Amino acid sequence: MAPPPPPPCSVRAAGSNPIGCLEVAEPWSGAAPPPLPPLPGHLHVAAPAAEDDDDALAAAAAAVPSEQRVHDVVLKQAALAAAAPEMRRPAQLAERERVAGGLNAAFDRCGEVCKEYAKTFYLATQLMTPERRRAIWAIYVWCRRTDELVDGPNASHMSALALDRWESRLDDIFAGRPYDMLDAALSHTVATFPVDIQPFRDMIEGMRLDLTKSRYRSFDELYLYCYYVAGTVGLMTVPVMGISPDSRANTETVYKGALALGLANQLTNILRDVGEDARRGRIYLPMDELEMAGLSEDDIFDGRVTDRWRCFMRDQITRARAFFRQAEEGASELNQESRWPVWASLLLYRQILDEIEANDYNNFTKRAYVPKAKKIVALPKAYYRSLMLPSSVRHCSSLTSS
Ligand SMILES: CC(C)=CCC/C(C)=C/CC/C(C)=C/CC/C(C)=C/[C@@H]1[C@@H](COP(=O)(O)OP(=O)(O)O)[C@]1(C)CC/C=C(\C)CC/C=C(\C)CCC=C(C)C
Numbered sequence: 226m227a228p229p230p231p232p233p234c235s236v237r238a239a240g241s242n243p244i245g246c247l248e249v250a251e252p253w254s255g256a257a258p259p260p261l262p263p264l265p266g267h268l269h270v271a272a273p274a275a276e277d278d279d280d281a282l283a284a285a286a287a288a289v290p291s292e293q294r295v296h297d298v299v300l301k302q303a304a305l306a307a308a309a310p311e312m313r314r315p316a317q318l319a320e321r322e323r324v325a326g327g328l329n330a331a332f333d334r335c336g337e338v339c340k341e342y343a344k345t346f347y348l349a350t351q352l353m354t355p356e357r358r359r360a361i362w363a364i365y366v367w368c369r370r371t372d373e374l375v376d377g378p379n380a381s382h383m384s385a386l387a388l389d390r391w392e393s394r395l396d397d398i399f400a401g402r403p404y405d406m407l408d409a410a411l412s413h414t415v416a417t418f419p420v421d422i423q424p425f426r427d428m429i430e431g432m433r434l435d436l437t438k439s440r441y442r443s444f445d446e447l448y449l450y451c452y453y454v455a456g457t458v459g460l461m462t463v464p465v466m467g468i469s470p471d472s473r474a475n476t477e478t479v480y481k482g483a484l485a486l487g488l489a490n491q492l493t494n495i496l497r498d499v500g501e502d503a504r505r506g507r508i509y510l511p512m513d514e515l516e517m518a519g520l521s522e523d524d525i526f527d528g529r530v531t532d533r534w535r536c537f538m539r540d541q542i543t544r545a546r547a548f549f550r551q552a553e554e555g556a557s558e559l560n561q562e563s564r565w566p567v568w569a570s571l572l573l574y575r576q577i578l579d580e581i582e583a584n585d586y587n588n589f590t591k592r593a594y595v596p597k598a599k600k601i602v603a604l605p606k607a608y609y610r611s612l613m614l615p616s617s618v619r620h621c622s623s624l625t626s627s
Pocket residue numbers: 346361364365366368369372454455456458459460462463479480482483484486487490491494552553555556559566567570
């Protein structure tokens with residue numbers, strides 16, 4: 226279950242284009258992994274609805290709360306991972322195909338991109354086994370490219386049509402027909418690990434929302450957006466990172482934790498960037514909650530740090546922290562060598578919330594960031610957390626010993 230809405234508050238009554246190279250890569254002419262065989266629990270793409278049905282479908286979808294809709298995707302991905310062996314194909318076969326397919330350079334390039342754009346994360350992937358590490362890089366690059374479509378230097382040329390093309394390219398990746406070398410790395414990854422296509426489709430859906438939507442009426446709407454652009458990352462990566470053989474938690478709990486970390490990170494991102502987003506005419510904060518707090522759009526566009534604003538922000542931060550807490554439960558259940566980057570992401574991103582508080586909630590003109598010294602302290606802390614036994618095991622043994 227998602228953390229509850231913010232509690233009532235007492236005062237409430239009152240540069241350059243460094244990644245452009247990712248957009249254009251040479252068409253891939255090397256060997257590609259075979260298309261995915263159908264697997265039990267694999268999500269099938271629904272046939273497109275006839276236009277007449279569109280409104281009815283949209284109304285039906287809107288009637289289901291976002292949390293329920295997302296939960297269904299979580300269950301399907303968890304079932305797929307639980308039904309498949311940890312890797313879809315024997316490791317040796319995957320390895321042989323990677324080398325024979327000339328994919329070394331493709332994965333190396335993915336690693337370089339990660340190193341360039343997410344240094345800390347890249348460093349933290351070094352403890353992972355080589356095949357998991359490479360696969361995580363390939364997923365990272367696909368996510369980064371997808372995000373660049375609407376947030377990058379060419380974003381102003383982006384259209385729904387281009388996103389449709391990106392989505393059919395995604396179908397090709399899953400069908401073993403990669404377009405370029407970076408796609409080829411992802412194609413190999415999804416043929417090797419039990420990763421479902423739905424979270425990838427959903428991330429593209431999040432980018433579509435970004436093209437058309439600049440206000441979120443309620444937390445329910447915002448929840449769905451955060452799932453699309455960030456919760457999906459959790460669902461994409463856990464099948465690669467794997468669950469600890471010692472874990473006694475059920476798969477669903479771990480996937481819920483992964484979803485929670487994505488949601489927490491994205492909510493934190495939104496709280497950090499309120500001023501920056503407002504300057505682009507965007508407000509991601511739930512409009513009904515703003516109204517309940519006695520705040521209007523103008524308060525945000527004017528960037529006024531008032532007591533009402535501070536109180537509103539306190540509530541939003543409380544909610545984000547609740548998602549981080551839920552994520553902690555899942556993080557400790559992952560394979561031990563995969564836990565470090567996850568704990569690092571969790572601890573570093575959560576500290577941004579502390580920095581917003583330290584800035585006295587001025588997220589209009591001050592960008593909250595974690596200073597380098599604090600980052601350096603967080604990394605060994607994350608490493609230490611990653612050494613701890615899964616919490617499901619700790620709880621079990623404390624029960625049996627008492
Ligand atoms: C191990 C690990 C941390 C893996 C994640 C690697 C990965 C595939 C990341 C993709 C990130 C990406 C490029 C997403 C595109 C959409 C987007 C931009 C989302 C925002 C990320 C931060 O973006 P940005 O780099 O622009 O941030 P700054 O402005 O520079 O601060 C998001 C906020 C979301 C990122 C979401 C995650 C990292 C989800 C992490 C969840 C897991 C890895 C699951 C962990 C599992 C358990 C059981 C807890």
